Amino acid sequence: MAMTAHTARPQPWRRELRLTLKGLVFSFPWLLGFLFFTIYPVGASLYYSLTRYDVLRPPRFVWFENYIDLFSGDPLFGTVIRNTLYMVIVGVPIALVAAFLLASLLNNKILGRPFFRTIFFVPSIVPAVAVAMVWLWIYNTQWGMINSTLASWGLLAIPFLSDPSLAKPSLIIISCWAQGGSIVIFLAALQDVPRSLYEAALVDGASAFRRFRHVTIPMCTPSILFVMITDLIGTFQSFTLPWLLTEGGPNSATELYGLYLYRNAFRFFKMGYASALAWILFLVIVAFTALVFRSSARWVYYGGQVE
Amino acid sequence: MGQLAGTVGLPLTSARARRQKPLTFWLGRLLLYVVLLTLSLLFVLPFIWMISTSLKDDPQVYHAPPIWFPSPRLWSNYPGALSQQPFGRFFINTLWYALPATVGTIISCAIPAYGFARFRWKGRDLLFYICLGTMMIPFQVQMIPLFITFKKLGWINTYLPLVVPAFFGNAYFIFLLRQFFMTIPLELSDAARIDGCGEFGILWRVILPLARPALAVVGLFTFMSAWNDYLGPLIYLNNVKLYPVALGLQQLRANYHAAGQRLVWPYLMAASTVVIAPILVLYFFTQRTFIEGITVTGIKG
Numbered sequence: 001m002a003m004t005a006h007t008a009r010p011q012p013w014r015r016e017l018r019l020t021l022k023g024l025v026f027s028f029p030w031l032l033g034f035l036f037f038t039i040y041p042v043g044a045s046l047y048y049s050l051t052r053y054d055v056l057r058p059p060r061f062v063w064f065e066n067y068i069d070l071f072s073g074d075p076l077f078g079t080v081i082r083n084t085l086y087m088v089i090v091g092v093p094i095a096l097v098a099a100f101l102l103a104s105l106l107n108n109k110i111l112g113r114p115f116f117r118t119i120f121f122v123p124s125i126v127p128a129v130a131v132a133m134v135w136l137w138i139y140n141t142q143w144g145m146i147n148s149t150l151a152s153w154g155l156l157a158i159p160f161l162s163d164p165s166l167a168k169p170s171l172i173i174i175s176c177w178a179q180g181g182s183i184v185i186f187l188a189a190l191q192d193v194p195r196s197l198y199e200a201a202l203v204d205g206a207s208a209f210r211r212f213r214h215v216t217i218p219m220c221t222p223s224i225l226f227v228m229i230t231d232l233i234g235t236f237q238s239f240t241l242p243w244l245l246t247e248g249g250p251n252s253a254t255e256l257y258g259l260y261l262y263r264n265a266f267r268f269f270k271m272g273y274a275s276a277l278a279w280i281l282f283l284v285i286v287a288f289t290a291l292v293f294r295s296s297a298r299w300v301y302y303g304g305q306v307e
Numbered sequence: 308m309g310q311l312a313g314t315v316g317l318p319l320t321s322a323r324a325r326r327q328k329p330l331t332f333w334l335g336r337l338l339l340y341v342v343l344l345t346l347s348l349l350f351v352l353p354f355i356w357m358i359s360t361s362l363k364d365d366p367q368v369y370h371a372p373p374i375w376f377p378s379p380r381l382w383s384n385y386p387g388a389l390s391q392q393p394f395g396r397f398f399i400n401t402l403w404y405a406l407p408a409t410v411g412t413i414i415s416c417a418i419p420a421y422g423f424a425r426f427r428w429k430g431r432d433l434l435f436y437i438c439l440g441t442m443m444i445p446f447q448v449q450m451i452p453l454f455i456t457f458k459k460l461g462w463i464n465t466y467l468p469l470v471v472p473a474f475f476g477n478a479y480f481i482f483l484l485r486q487f488f489m490t491i492p493l494e495l496s497d498a499a500r501i502d503g504c505g506e507f508g509i510l511w512r513v514i515l516p517l518a519r520p521a522l523a524v525v526g527l528f529t530f531m532s533a534w535n536d537y538l539g540p541l542i543y544l545n546n547v548k549l550y551p552v553a554l555g556l557q558q559l560r561a562n563y564h565a566a567g568q569r570l571v572w573p574y575l576m577a578a579s580t581v582v583i584a585p586i587l588v589l590y591f592f593t594q595r596t597f598i599e600g601i602t603v604t605g606i607k608g
Contacts (some may be wrong), residue, residue: 019428026422029415033475044452127535130579152372188602
């Protein structure tokens with residue numbers, strides 16, 4: 001940290017250097033972390049992805065074999081990609097719409113809004129392990145909450161987690177239940193929409209539905225974008241809930257990317273292979289995020305929040 | 308068209324207008340409450356089911372139609388479940404790494420956030436955007452090299468991998484705090500500077516006291532995320548004695564599978580209730596902070 005002598009001559013570059021050093025000192029905790037816990041692992045995993053590495057023996061450089069194996073030799077990889085894309089392309093919009101609609105309901109002048117808000121929010125802060133345990137029991141094919149009720153009415157049970165075609169939708173249902181964070185964000189955004197816009201729309205004779213579609217939704221698009229991107233990134237990486245509920249079954253119907261990666265790394269100890277998987281995931285996430293951002297210029301409306 | 312006025316944001320009522328509301332308005336209101344109450348019931352149902360099961364005698368679980376209000380209520384399931392595994396130990400374990408991680412995060416995020424927010428320096432914005440960019444890197448990319456490094460350091464089966472990184476900043480919270488710090492008027496910093504305060508002094512005496520709500524949000528979210536963390540402890544901890552509650556709960560279930568026994572659902576539900584309870588209590592006492600924290604990130608994001 002340089003201490004400049006107090007001189008009458010202007011030495012702007014000295015001052016700037018001093019400020020930059022000060023800035024770096026403040027950034028130090030993060031900079032060190034960036035080097036050790038971001039740069040190094042990211043680089044190392046790129047290197048590992050080009051090796052065969054089972055931790056016991058030193059890594060063996062194999063160039064792009066892992067990547068080639070993934071795309072041509074691995075029968076499960078295609079399934080994993082399909083499953084994960086399904087959860088992202090189908091699951092994220094469904095959850096988002098559900099959250100937005102719930103927030104819209106809460107945005108009315110109702111008694112006990114904090115009460116309702118709490119009920120919708122709490123599921124999202126509950127530990128995933130507990131969520132898995134409870135829903136495992138709710139979905140239980142023979143004695144679960146839903147199926148034992150159906151049985152007592154003489155109806156057939158719904159094999160939520162044991163039928164390959166029902167497993168992913170069952171996961172989506174749980175994710176809709178746990179959208180509390182998004183609901184709170186949307187609620188705040190909804191409350192920020194200027195009343196004057198609604199009044200103007202009303203003067204123009206707009207119906208409630210049209211007001212919702214042409215005033216409410218457009219004014220909330222920044223928050224919608226934020227939730228969409230964070231949900232997207234989170235869904236691509238999701239691990240805990242599917243792992244604990246189905247462990248990838250039935251018949252790999254819920255073998256999502258996060259699970260497959262974990263399995264390869266910590267069950268099969270194919271660290272190189274798993275690193276290749278990780279890098280592909282990284283690139284896919286970046287690509288999707290960039291795509292969504294690009295498209296956002298067309299449908300997101302900023303401004304109008306100043307007043 | 309007043310019934311769902313709030314949904315479409317109409318300005319709402321004066322007393323006179325209220326008196327003149329048509330019947331359709333009140334019917335609409337009623338419908339709204341019915342819908343909200345129904346949805347609320349649906350949302351709470353999993354928890355009711357959980358607690359209801361936790362008070363059952365095991366045979367009662369295998370009953371159709373399902374018993375919602377078991378009698379007698381087997382409160383003994385709770386100590387019973389918690390004694391299957393050393394849950395007391397699990398709780399302490401969780402605190403053992405969640406608390407240091409929380410403290411570390413607050414400190415290591417407030418300092419860089421100050422640097423990014425309160426004075427200009429060359430390279431500041433570039434570094435900040437890089438910091439933000441790191442948020443997009445999936446944990447899986449760092450997971451494997453970190454595991455290997457920690458293994459070589461001998462940190463596996465300790466809490467170090469879960470605590471030490473917390474002392475080196477977290478992009479998400481640096482972002483949050485930076486946004487907040489930027490809302491504090493510059494005059495306050497300037498006044499302190501004139502009084503001879505160095506930058507660290509300004510941070511400590513001026514900014515931090517004003518930033519208590521934001522720091523509370525960071526602390527709360529960090530603690531909660533540590534309490535709920537499953538993948539982290541799963542990778543780094545092998546010894547059951549070190550398990551936090553998240554792993555402990557799963558261990559309860561795994562033990563039944565390992566012994567070839569049928570799952571004792573009342574015990575599993577009782578244990579789940581106990582694992583959830585502290586978070587609910589915490590939420591109850593810090594509601595405002597929670598909601599504000601999420602709102603701020605969502606709006607500014």
